[in-house]
Amino acid sequence: MYAILDIETTGGKYNEEGITEIAIYRFNGHEVIDQFISLVNPERPIQQFVVGLTGINNDMLRNAPKFYEVAKRIVEITQDCVIVAHNAKFDYRILSTEFNRLGYPFERKTLCTVELSKKLIPDMPSYSLGKLVRSLGIPISDRHRANGDALATVKLFKLLLSKDTDKEIIKATVRTTPKNNMDAKLIRIIEELPSITGVYYMHDEHGDIFYIGKSKNIKKRITQHFTNDNHKSKEMQKLVHAVTFEATGNELIALLKENEEIKRNKPQFNRALKKTIFSHSLHHSFTDDGYLKFNIAKANGRDNAITTFSSYLSGKSFLERITEEYNLCQKYTSLDKSTGSCFNHSIKECEGACMGEESAEEYNKRAQQVIERYSYHNKNMLLIDRGREVDEKSALLIEEGTFKGIGYFNLNYQVNNPQIMKTLITPMEENRDAKHIIQGYLRRNNRIKIIEF
Known part of the structure; x- marks a missing residue:
C-alpha cells in the first residue's frame, strides 16, 4: 500500500517551515482507495516568493485547521503505507518535523519518484515534476498546489510501476511488510496473549526477564516483536521462552508500571528507559512590567x-497550543522574539x-490558569481513569504534589473518602520520570477525571 502525497510550505530555513497545504x-x-486534501494554518507568515509560486496567502489560511487538528487523519491514511512523493526526502522531512513538534514519532518507509524516474526513464531533459509529466504526456493542473501535484504524482507512479519490469518497487515494498514465517514457539506465545492494555515481560528459558514493554494491545505488539527483522528483534526472538503480562486498563498506569519495572529489574534489552526520559521543562517568571511569562x-x-x-x-508545540487555547501573547510564551508587537x-x-494595551492583572488571570491546570505542585488529588474490567475504575493518588501509587475500585464504590481510598492504593516510587509521565498524560487526555481533596 502506498500514500502518495504532496506538501506546500511557508518556505523558510530548514526546520522552520510550516505546512500550508x-x-x-x-x-x-x-x-486510489482513499484521499485527504486540506489547507493547513502554519501559525507563521508565508514568505512572499512562496505566495507568488502557489497563490496561497496568509488570509486564506487564517481559518484553516492547524497541523495538530489534521495529524490524526494523516496518521490514519498513511498507516501501513510506503510514502511516495516527488523529492520524497523533502516532504517526509517536513512531515516528521511537524510530528516531532507534537512529540509524536512519525516513521514511514519512503519512495522518491525523482530517483525512480531517473532509473526507469533515463535521459529525460528534466526531472522536475511539471516538466517530467508534460514530457510523458501526463496531464497536470493546479501546478504548485498540493492536490494538483499529488494527482500528477499518482499518474507518474502508475507509469513507473508499469515500466518496472524487474518488479524492484514491489519487492522493496514487500520487504517492508511484516513477515509471517514465525516458528511454532513464537506462534504459541502469541496465541496465548490477549488484545488488552498492559505491561508485558519477556522471559528467557531460566525465567529471567530480559525485556519489559507496554502496549494498548499486547497481542499486536508482541506480534510486531516476533515479525520484525532488525537485529534487536531477532535476538529477542531467539531468547524468548515465555511472555507474561499484567493488565492495567489504561495507558497511564501501563506507562508508570513500565517505568518502575524497568528501573527495578534493569532488563538487558531496555537500555533506553534506564535513563531519564525527558529533557526539557516549562517554567514561568514575571517581567519587569509584571506580566507572567512562560519559557522552555x-x-x-x-x-x-x-x-x-x-x-x-514537543515543549514548543505545547506553548503554541496554550497560546491559542488561553489567548496568550506570543511575546510572553517565548514564541515571538522580535521587537515590537507579536x-x-x-x-x-x-x-x-x-x-501594553492589556493590563498585567487581566492577562495574568488567563496565564495563571495554565499553571493551575498543568502543575500538581502541593496538590492532593485522585486521577480516575478506565479500569481493567467494565465495572472497574483505576485511581492514581497524588499527595502534597507527590505521586504515591495506583489502585482499582468497583464502580459501585463511591470515591468520597480519601482515607479509605488510600487503603486501595499500591505504593509506587516517586521519581522524575514518573512525574513526567503523569504530566504528559494529563496534557494529552482531557477525559481523565480529577478529584481534588
Missing part, C-alpha cells in the same frame, strides 16, 4: 517545573499585552 492519496498499486528550558531535575517534555520541539497582534488574535 497537504494532499494524500492512498493507493493500492491499482487505484533544559530540565535539571532541581527546578520546580510546571511540566516536562521529551524534547524541545505576530498574533498584527492579525488581531492577541489582546495587546505586548503593547
Whole structure:
C-alpha cells in the first residue's frame, strides 16, 4: 500500500517551515482507495516568493485547521503505507518535523519518484515534476498546489510501476511488510496473549526477564516483536521462552508500571528507559512590567517545573497550543522574539499585552490558569481513569504534589473518602520520570477525571 502525497510550505530555513497545504492519496498499486486534501494554518507568515509560486496567502489560511487538528487523519491514511512523493526526502522531512513538534514519532518507509524516474526513464531533459509529466504526456493542473501535484504524482507512479519490469518497487515494498514465517514457539506465545492494555515481560528459558514493554494491545505488539527483522528483534526472538503480562486498563498506569519495572529489574534489552526520559521543562517568571511569562528550558531535575517534555520541539508545540487555547501573547510564551508587537497582534488574535494595551492583572488571570491546570505542585488529588474490567475504575493518588501509587475500585464504590481510598492504593516510587509521565498524560487526555481533596 502506498500514500502518495504532496506538501506546500511557508518556505523558510530548514526546520522552520510550516505546512500550508497537504494532499494524500492512498493507493493500492491499482487505484486510489482513499484521499485527504486540506489547507493547513502554519501559525507563521508565508514568505512572499512562496505566495507568488502557489497563490496561497496568509488570509486564506487564517481559518484553516492547524497541523495538530489534521495529524490524526494523516496518521490514519498513511498507516501501513510506503510514502511516495516527488523529492520524497523533502516532504517526509517536513512531515516528521511537524510530528516531532507534537512529540509524536512519525516513521514511514519512503519512495522518491525523482530517483525512480531517473532509473526507469533515463535521459529525460528534466526531472522536475511539471516538466517530467508534460514530457510523458501526463496531464497536470493546479501546478504548485498540493492536490494538483499529488494527482500528477499518482499518474507518474502508475507509469513507473508499469515500466518496472524487474518488479524492484514491489519487492522493496514487500520487504517492508511484516513477515509471517514465525516458528511454532513464537506462534504459541502469541496465541496465548490477549488484545488488552498492559505491561508485558519477556522471559528467557531460566525465567529471567530480559525485556519489559507496554502496549494498548499486547497481542499486536508482541506480534510486531516476533515479525520484525532488525537485529534487536531477532535476538529477542531467539531468547524468548515465555511472555507474561499484567493488565492495567489504561495507558497511564501501563506507562508508570513500565517505568518502575524497568528501573527495578534493569532488563538487558531496555537500555533506553534506564535513563531519564525527558529533557526539557516549562517554567514561568514575571517581567519587569509584571506580566507572567512562560519559557522552555533544559530540565535539571532541581527546578520546580510546571511540566516536562521529551524534547524541545514537543515543549514548543505545547506553548503554541496554550497560546491559542488561553489567548496568550506570543511575546510572553517565548514564541515571538522580535521587537515590537507579536505576530498574533498584527492579525488581531492577541489582546495587546505586548503593547501594553492589556493590563498585567487581566492577562495574568488567563496565564495563571495554565499553571493551575498543568502543575500538581502541593496538590492532593485522585486521577480516575478506565479500569481493567467494565465495572472497574483505576485511581492514581497524588499527595502534597507527590505521586504515591495506583489502585482499582468497583464502580459501585463511591470515591468520597480519601482515607479509605488510600487503603486501595499500591505504593509506587516517586521519581522524575514518573512525574513526567503523569504530566504528559494529563496534557494529552482531557477525559481523565480529577478529584481534588
